[in-house]
Amino acid sequence: MIEINWDALRAVANSAMRRAYVPYSKFPVGAAALTEDGRMVSGCNIENASYGLTLCAECSLLSDLFMQGADGSQGAAGNRLVAFTCVDGHGNILMPCGRCRQLLFEHSAPGMILETVSGMRTIEQVIPDAFGPRDLEERK
Ligand code: THU
Numbered sequence: 001m002i003e004i005n006w007d008a009l010r011a012v013a014n015s016a017m018r019r020a021y022v023p024y025s026k027f028p029v030g031a032a033a034l035t036e037d038g039r040m041v042s043g044c045n046i047e048n049a050s051y052g053l054t055l056c057a058e059c060s061l062l063s064d065l066f067m068q069g070a071d072g073s074q075g076a077a078g079n080r081l082v083a084f085t086c087v088d089g090h091g092n093i094l095m096p097c098g099r100c101r102q103l104l105f106e107h108s109a110p111g112m113i114l115e116t117v118s119g120m121r122t123i124e125q126v127i128p129d130a131f132g133p134r135d136l137e138e139r140k
Contacts, residue, residue: 002038004083006115009034013087016042016057020089024051029094031057031086033065036109037078041065057086058100062107080109084123093117101127 009032017030024047032042043060065079084104088094095117096104104112105127112123124130 002034002036002082004034004113006083006085009040009083009085010087010091010115012040012042013085014091016044016061017087017089017091018044020044020057021046023047024049028089029057029086031061031084031096033061033081033085033104034083035065035078036080036082039068041068041081056097056100058096058103062103065107079107081107081112082109083113085115096126102130105130105132
């Protein structure tokens, strides 16, 4: 079982948050996660003049995950996420939005832990009965 240093993970999320591009909402967000093989990945939100095209911090975190080395297959060994945190512009814990919980679920190891506004929660708790890759396989 990999050791999770939450202070270090939160520090990485805060650094990412400072890179946010948020001229419209002025609401910077930073996210950080730990991979099964012990790497940290992070992301910030990137807004757009066409507001609805905004990329959440979690989207940019997943780009980092794949740019760092996924082999492209779903659940590639060592590349799944085991721990996640997300902060607002004051460094306070922020819940990932519904869409981003789905995005994170796809790349989570079973039991991935999220630091949330109501304490430590597993991915299964924050997106119960999630639709995921297995549903596609089982219902073909
Ligand atoms: N935002 C994120 O980056 N992640 C979330 O999970 C919640 C919302 C961003 C999107 C937008 O740039 C700003 O927060 C305000 O909604």
